[in-house]
Amino acid sequence: MIKQALLLLLLSVVLGAGLNHVRPSEPIDHAAKQKTTTAPAPTSRLTFWISQPIIATAAGYRQDIDDLVSAFAATHVHIAIETVYIPAAVFQERLSAALDAGTPPDIALDAWSSQVDYGELQIPLGRYLGQSEKALYHKNVIGQASARGAMLGLPVGLSYRIFLANTNLFRPQGTTLDAVMADGWTWAQFTASVAHSTQRNTLGLALTDIGPPLLQTMAASFGAPAPFNREGKLGWHETTVSAIAAVMQRLIATPRLVGINSVNEQALVQFLNGDAALIGPLNPMLTTWLSEQAARRKMPLAVLPIPTGQTTPFADLRAINVVAFRQRGTVGTGRTEAIVAFANFAAPLLSLIQNEHLFLLPYPEQTDRAVSNPLAASLAATRLASAPDSPYTLGTNKGSRAMPWAETIAPLWLSFLKGELLPQELPRAIQEALLTLVP
Amino acid sequence: MLSRRVFLVLTILFLTICTTYIALASPTRPPGELSITVNISSRTLVLLVNGRVWRTYPSAVGKSSTPTPVGEWAIIQKGTDWGGGFGTRWLGLNVPWGIYGIHGTNKPGSIGGATSAGCIRMHNRDVEELYRLVPIGTRVAVIGPFVKKNVSSLQRIGQSSQDVQQVQAALRGQGFDAGFLDGRFGATTAAAVKSLQALYGLTPTGRADHNVLLLLGLRR
Numbered sequence: 216m217i218k219q220a221l222l223l224l225l226l227s228v229v230l231g232a233g234l235n236h237v238r239p240s241e242p243i244d245h246a247a248k249q250k251t252t253t254a255p256a257p258t259s260r261l262t263f264w265i266s267q268p269i270i271a272t273a274a275g276y277r278q279d280i281d282d283l284v285s286a287f288a289a290t291h292v293h294i295a296i297e298t299v300y301i302p303a304a305v306f307q308e309r310l311s312a313a314l315d316a317g318t319p320p321d322i323a324l325d326a327w328s329s330q331v332d333y334g335e336l337q338i339p340l341g342r343y344l345g346q347s348e349k350a351l352y353h354k355n356v357i358g359q360a361s362a363r364g365a366m367l368g369l370p371v372g373l374s375y376r377i378f379l380a381n382t383n384l385f386r387p388q389g390t391t392l393d394a395v396m397a398d399g400w401t402w403a404q405f406t407a408s409v410a411h412s413t414q415r416n417t418l419g420l421a422l423t424d425i426g427p428p429l430l431q432t433m434a435a436s437f438g439a440p441a442p443f444n445r446e447g448k449l450g451w452h453e454t455t456v457s458a459i460a461a462v463m464q465r466l467i468a469t470p471r472l473v474g475i476n477s478v479n480e481q482a483l484v485q486f487l488n489g490d491a492a493l494i495g496p497l498n499p500m501l502t503t504w505l506s507e508q509a510a511r512r513k514m515p516l517a518v519l520p521i522p523t524g525q526t527t528p529f530a531d532l533r534a535i536n537v538v539a540f541r542q543r544g545t546v547g548t549g550r551t552e553a554i555v556a557f558a559n560f561a562a563p564l565l566s567l568i569q570n571e572h573l574f575l576l577p578y579p580e581q582t583d584r585a586v587s588n589p590l591a592a593s594l595a596a597t598r599l600a601s602a603p604d605s606p607y608t609l610g611t612n613k614g615s616r617a618m619p620w621a622e623t624i625a626p627l628w629l630s631f632l633k634g635e636l637l638p639q640e641l642p643r644a645i646q647e648a649l650l651t652l653v654p
Numbered sequence: 655m656l657s658r659r660v661f662l663v664l665t666i667l668f669l670t671i672c673t674t675y676i677a678l679a680s681p682t683r684p685p686g687e688l689s690i691t692v693n694i695s696s697r698t699l700v701l702l703v704n705g706r707v708w709r710t711y712p713s714a715v716g717k718s719s720t721p722t723p724v725g726e727w728a729i730i731q732k733g734t735d736w737g738g739g740f741g742t743r744w745l746g747l748n749v750p751w752g753i754y755g756i757h758g759t760n761k762p763g764s765i766g767g768a769t770s771a772g773c774i775r776m777h778n779r780d781v782e783e784l785y786r787l788v789p790i791g792t793r794v795a796v797i798g799p800f801v802k803k804n805v806s807s808l809q810r811i812g813q814s815s816q817d818v819q820q821v822q823a824a825l826r827g828q829g830f831d832a833g834f835l836d837g838r839f840g841a842t843t844a845a846a847v848k849s850l851q852a853l854y855g856l857t858p859t860g861r862a863d864h865n866v867l868l869l870l871g872l873r874r
Contacts, residue, residue, distance in 0.1 A: 269829050269849055304849060376855075423865075424857045480808065480863030482856075487868070498855035504869065 257295035259553035263561075264299050264320035266306040268573060276572035283564045287557060294553045317543030321554045324371070324537050324565060326573055331536060331606050332362035332445070338539040341366020343555045351579035358604030359534040362445050368536025369562040372575035373602070375595045376432045376531035378495030379505055382515040385492040386412045395519050396594075399530070399601070402436070402458075405522040406465040412492035413469055420466070421482035421491035422474045423501065427621040430628055431607075432496045433459045435531040437524035440607045442620045442649050449649055450605070456642035458524055460631065464638050476632040487512060496521060496531070499574035503588045518594045523601075532595060532602035535575060537562050623648045683787050684708060690729075690756075690788065692774050694722055694798030697766050699756065699774060701784065711784070713756075714764050714775035715798075722772050723749050724798045725819055726834040729790055731755070742778045743785040747794055750814035750837045756794070757781060793834075805872040809862035813839045821862045824870035825850065 265280055277300060284296045299320065301309055306325060313319045314333055331337070341349070341361070349357070352370060360368040382392065388407035390400050400408075409419035422429070434440060437455045444450040467475050474482060486494040487508055497505065502518075509516050521531045539554045566577040574588055576595050627644045630636040636644060686704040693700070694715050701709040716722040731746030741758015758778035759765065765777055774796075776784065802824075805817045818839045825832035825846045833842030844860035851858040856865055867873040 268853065269831070274829075423855055426857050428855065478857045478859055478863075480859075480861070480865055483865045483868045484873075496855065501854040501856070504854065 258293045259550055260295045260297065261321040261550075261553055261557060262297045262299060263557070264301055264306070264310065264323040266303045266323075266325045267300040268303045268326055276568060279568045279572070280565070283561060283568065286564075287560050291553075291556065291560075294557065296557060314540070319540040319542070321542075321550070322537060322539050322558055322561070324535075326535060326569065326575075331360055331367040331538065333367075333538065333540065336540045336543065337367050338541055338551060338554060339365035339367055340369050340537075340539055340555065340558055343559070353579075353599050353602070355600065355602040355604040356532075356534050356578065359602065359606050360536050362606060368534070368538045369558055370534040370536050370578050371562050371566040372535040372569040372573075373578050373595055373599075374499055374533040374535060374575050375502075375591060376435075376496040376498060376521050376533075377502060377591060377594060378493050378519045378521070379486070379497060379502065379509075380493050380517045380519050381486065381489065381491070381509075382517050384412060384414075384417050384489065385517070392517055396517060397597075399520050399528045399598070400522050402462045402522045402524060406462060406469070409466065409472070409493065410469045413471055416490065418472060418485060418491040419469060419493060420472060421485045421494045422479055423482050423495060423497060425474065425476070425478060425629070425632060427625050427628060429496065430459065430624070431621075432521055432531050433462065433524070435603050435607070436521050436529050438527065438529045438603050438605070440531070440533070440603050440605055442624075443653075444605065447653065449646065449653075451645065451649065453642040453646060455524075456645050457638075460638040460641045462524075463632065467632070467634075476634065487514070489514065493519070495519075499576075499588065499591065502591050503574045506588060506590055516590065518590045520594060520598055520601075528598075528601040529603050530595075530598040530601040532598065533607050534578070534602075535569065537565060620649055620652060623652060683789075688788050688792050690784075690792060690794040692722070692756075692794065692796045694724070694768075694796065697768070699776060699780075699784075701787065709783075711776055711780040712765050714759070714767050714769045716770050716772040717768050720771045722770070722774060722796055722798065723752070723754060724796050724800050724835075725749070726836055727754075727794045727796065728834075728836070729756075729788060729792045729794060732785060732790060734785075741776075741781060743781040745781070745785065745788070748836065750818075751816055756784070802872075804874070805862075805867050808864070809839055809867075811839050811841070811844045811860065818843070820872055821847075821867075821870065824872055828870065 263284065267277065281298065284298055287294070287296060303326065310319065310323060310333070314336060317336070319333070319336055341357070342365070344366070356370050356373070357366055360366050360370050380392070385392065386408065387395060387404070388411045389404045411419070413419035431440060434451055434455060437458060439450045439455055442449065442451045463475070466472060473479055482491070482494060483505070485491040486505070494505065506516065523529055537558050539558050541551060569575045570577040576592060624645050627636060627641065627648055631638065631641045684703045689702045689705070691700045691702060692713065692715070697713055697715055699711045699713040700707055727747040727749055729745050730748045731744070733744040733746070734742065736744040736757065739760055741760060743758050745756040747754045747756070752772065754772050756774040756776065758781040759775045762777055764775060769775070800823055803820055805820050807817065809818050809821050814837055816837060819835055819837035821839070822832040822835050822837070822843055825843070826835070828850065830846040830849055831842065832846040833840060847862050847866055848858040848860045850866060850869065854869060864873065
């Protein structure tokens with residue numbers, strides 16, 4: 216009996232061991248132990264925030280910036296750079312929060328706007344440029360990077376707005392194609408040309424945008440790209456808005472022109488199918504894309520600037536800047552020196568990286584560099600002197616970076632385009648709406 | 655007498671050990687986030703915990719004429735009484751354009767082949783185990799060849815279709831976060847469309863209109 220019992224016990228142990236063997240084991244965390252290495256401790260640790268655009272080329276963009284930082288680290292062992300990539304959609308919000316907390320990044324690169332004047336924490340980088348370095352920048356671009364008399368950013372690229380013309384269909388009025396390309400044109404010439412290019416089977420213009428960006432582009436052509444000036448006062452005067460309203464009224468009066476008072480959901484199709492003579496306004500991304508598509512279709516193109524609103528030609532050329540900050544409570548100059556060293560090192564290289572991945576025109580010395588879009592490059596290089604000399608996105612407060620004005624005036628602008636608000640009512644309505652944003 | 659008592663104790667001990675081991679061998683729901691990946695080419699269903707492989711089951715997938723829908727789905731239904739060719743358990747997926755699920759079979763020999771009408775077929779013992787482990791809401795990624803097709807009509811929030819899934823895949827291909835590839839045009843997909851429109855300087859409506867379809871390479 217005991218023998219049987221022992222046999223039973225043995226069997227149970229063997230069986231148990233076997234079952235235990237087939238039991239699926241839970242995943243084990245094989246986190247590798249961090250290997251520590253000894254290196255000279257850097258005396259300055261800087262953070263570098265980069266607005267990460269969500270595009271297919273973004274991976275290469277990031278890699279190139281990482282390489283840039285590595286190259287800096289190789290020659291500046293006493294300065295450590297921590298790169299932080301932040302999605303473009305939330306970049307401004309995060310930066311605002313960091314500034315309010317007094318803990319901004321040391322350096323920031325926002326790919327899609329010419330943000331300057333983030334408040335008293337911003338370091339005036341222009342102070343650290345020599346005369347020969349400053350000479351590389353056009354005075355209007357320096358103007359865009361400046362506020363309160365100080366150059367607060369290092370421009371690393373230019374973002375442009377243009378129109379593309381299908382030269383088979385475009386019929387300029389009061390000017391010639393060559394003259395437009397060489398010397399620009401007025402809004403009166405533009406609207407007349409649109410009307411004249413509108414034929415039985417051809418639209419004179421396919422508008423890509425009807426919202427606040429279009430309004431801002433038109434305002435830039437009058438030399439006032441931002442609704443508020445450097446002093447936080449209204450930059451868009453009633454005369455400017457009246458002139459813009461008059462241009463839009465002439466466009467609305469053009470027969471068969473779709474997409475003036477509603478979104479044209481077929482603008483790209485119309486242009487590429489040869490049904491529209493002009494398309495715009497186009498940013499670098501869309502210019503590049505359309506140029507490639509048109510080339511495949513063997514469509515002859517001409518790049519035309521945004522018409523000017525005054526006797527002084529203003530082209531919509533927006534400087535993209537590297538900006539630098541000091542932390543609240545920082546004492547001494549060591550950290551600032553490190554920041555300036557990195558900003559000066561990075562600016563020309565970021566210029567090339569932005570051109571390659573985001574199709575922005577590299578700046579300064581853009582004419583010496585290979586650019587992704589020769590059509591746009593030829594235009595912008597010759598129009599540099601006509602860039603507005605004002606920052607694009609100054610707010611009503613020091614450090615006001617966001618564009619609340621766009622949300623505030625968008626309903627008014629769209630009401631006007633739909634005919635619900637009269638042209639003579641628009642300027643006052645916009646003024647009053649913007650004034651509500653002034654504290 | 656003593657021997658009998660010893661025998662009784664040992665028998666109880668034996669039964670206790672066996673019960674314990676059997677209980678241990680039968681998997682309970684593991685801690686962590688569960689997800690499922692179905693690989694069409696290898697005809698396997700993999701259960702993952704926190705993204706790491708926990709169990710791999712052989713399965714059958716759809717025939718070439720009735721393919722298993724590639725995409726990122728969720729389990730929205732659990733059932734035990736479907737019977738017949740569906741075997742002993744049913745886990746329904748949220749595919750918008752048909753009734754697809756993970757289920758058992760009365761043809762165990764078909765497992766490992768491309769033999770179903772689009773569902774993922776498993777051995778009954780396997781699907782019973784899976785059924786116990788995964789809750790409703792578990793994500794199911796079906797991996798396989800995703801065929802790009804032209805989309806001719808405007809897509810907007812609230813729509814559900816294979817065309818929407820094409821838009822989601824194309825958005826993802828261009829680096830935008832369009833959410834799950836589930837053919838449902840929700841807020842995340844609309845936000846991705848807006849991001850694309852803003853990037854190209856188009857009015858950001860959130861609708862996948864003709865401009866957007868053209869930029870995504872989904873129409874000519």
